[in-house]
Amino acid sequence: MSMEIATRSYGHGARQALAIHCSLAHAGAWRGLGAALDADARLLAFDLPWHGRSANWDEQGDIHDASTAMARALLTEPMDLVGHSFGATVALRLAVERPELVRSLCLIEPVYFAAARLDAPERAAAYSAQSQALAGMIARGDRETATRDFNRRWGDGRRWHDFPQRSRDYMMERIGFISASAPFIEHDCAGLLRDGLLSRATMPVLLVEGDQSPDVVGAINDAIEKRLPDARRAKITGAGHMAPITHPEPVAEAIRELWKVTQERVDLRAAD
Template identity: 45%
Template sequence: MIHTTRMGDAAGIPAVLAHCFLGHSGGWKRLLEALETPLDAVAFDLPGHGRSAPWEGAGDLHGVATAALAAQIAEPALLIGHSFGGTLALRQALEAPESVRAMVLIEPVLFAAAADTPEFAAHVAAEQPLREAFARGDLAEAARVFFALNGDEAGWHAMSEAARQMMTRQMTMIGATMSVLVDDSEGLLAPGRMAAFDKPVLVLAGALSPPVFPAAARAVAARLGRAEFVSVPGAGHMAPLTHPAATAALIDAWVLRNGLNEKPRVG
């Protein structure tokens, strides 16, 4: 069971919102309130997150989550995805371009796109404690390291014990996504595949994010046919939550530049 929430304005642009790993659909509320562009938005909780059913632990979690996103699309939609959610939106656009009107990708964590950069090499080295924690079965330490790698170790320590325990349990899902995000097992980076997507895309990255995140975002934007890359001033990896007004302003301006501010006419 996938939990969904209707947000925004029923008269607005059809949109589907995919949140970050360890997040939930309610995290979009402040961004939607800050947007001047009206969106008729469906936000959903990823498998194993929020009020959706737990992930069963078998199969391709990235594929299961992409299918959950696809199930929310009733007509060609604006997809907005943050972090892990951004990679789901990207996969959906490449697998079913007719279902997507345009995309906003906020730091999509397709790290494989930046595999030939110094930022990626440094990230792999910094990630070694995470891999070691998984190898020891120390999921609490894995969760702490995960937050540190995402630039928010203080947020981990500030959480309630119940919240930390919940996120510790969710750590098992990280390993199930590595083959797609780090090794590109789904071939999202296959030559010419992204370039063939010919609809508007806005790729955002926090100006203060750990370096591998903007590096991956820039690399994704460079491969897409009609993508713009823009930094969110003063923001880190969690820009839509920590800097909703700045993020919304960039999205609003892009919508106007690309004539996306009206529903497409039918017939």
Template identity: 35%
Template sequence: MGAERVVFVHGSGSFGAAAWPRQHGLSLDFDCLYIRRHGFSATEEPVATGHDRDQEIVADALGGGGHVVAHSQGAVAAMMLAVDRPELVRSLTLVEPACFSLTADLPATAAHIALMAPLLAERHAMSDDDFLRAFVRRVFDADPRTPVTGDARRDAARLRLQSPPWEAPLAIVPGVPTLVLTGGWEPLYEEVAEYLAGTGATHRVAPGGHRPHDTPEGDALIRAFLRAGRHEAAA
């Protein structure tokens, strides 16, 4: 029997294998695929993302089934697939999941939506640079660097075209083993994690801000969870 498949689903920044630098070594134990979500390319102009299209990409990558590890907005499509086709998803690891449609009525998520929804409603009338500046100021209370390289300009354009995560059709959570990993820095993501923990998920916190999987602690938690899931599947 061959190695079990693990599909890695990136968030809004880097994509493919570049989004998971600490997890490359898992290829020694698993059949790892680092996908690109819809609209992400190193050469082509960005297009609007779509949760449904991302879900299809994850399903195609899983083939006959396997484990899914997803970050931020990538967690939306991963969870949608686990709800719709649980037979494909043996375990689900959600890193700082932006599954805000589940917690839209809770305080931190409601405040985030109230802050960001007006900006996203105006985004099609804004330049990529103006949207990037407004987005970073609202989310991080900082000023971004002006994009000057081709990659940076594509990143800015892609950010403006992201689908609002709170509009995703998520109303229930999957009945598959789930690890939620957060960085402990932002109440918004802790609120989502606590909600999922209340439905049976395991919630763990590791340092690292929005990318706890880049730290030794976060990486170790992901590896332990995947290996435990592999052993359970083989039992």
């Protein structure tokens, strides 16, 4: 596919961070968190393939490979990575593949269902049934029902008809992205869960979740945490899956704590 990548920047701080948004969104989803971190960092956000103003996916190859290639092209120097949902799975993959370029890693509700299925199949069972039902709707061409159902489970709490028509149309046009992402997020097609590969991500890692999120989110974070050398957790009170949009300030505070740890490590190495 074309590597045409649309980007936006938020903030004026000294840290350089790369932000990767969730499915059915775009780089503008980081506006609130960027404002909350304005003095701390400059967030470089980009539109995933088939999203925003980036190139459409030509449906050749794997969508997670294409998304990771886009992010990799922007990771030109050591940066802090912040990813949400699908974007968090891309950030995790980058941290494994290019750890020398990732100073710290913040994963906000990574939808790496393959990890939960491996470690806690009983906690992933409800999601598996929902995923199969959603795939059936998409395959039948019932995009509106599929998108409405997806947003009910993974959205920001708004009812479907509270979204502007333009937003509903945007999400319905891209709902096939959910099925297309299944080879990685549900079946680990890149094999990151095998052979201890996640242990290559040695940088400080923060796993974030909302306390109103589905139980499978906690199972995913449990599975990822135990495979990483240096991970910690944060739970956002009152938040669901869309915490960086609905609760940007507490998410930003958790990220600042991660960056504080990261800087302390840098200072210690410099002192040695």
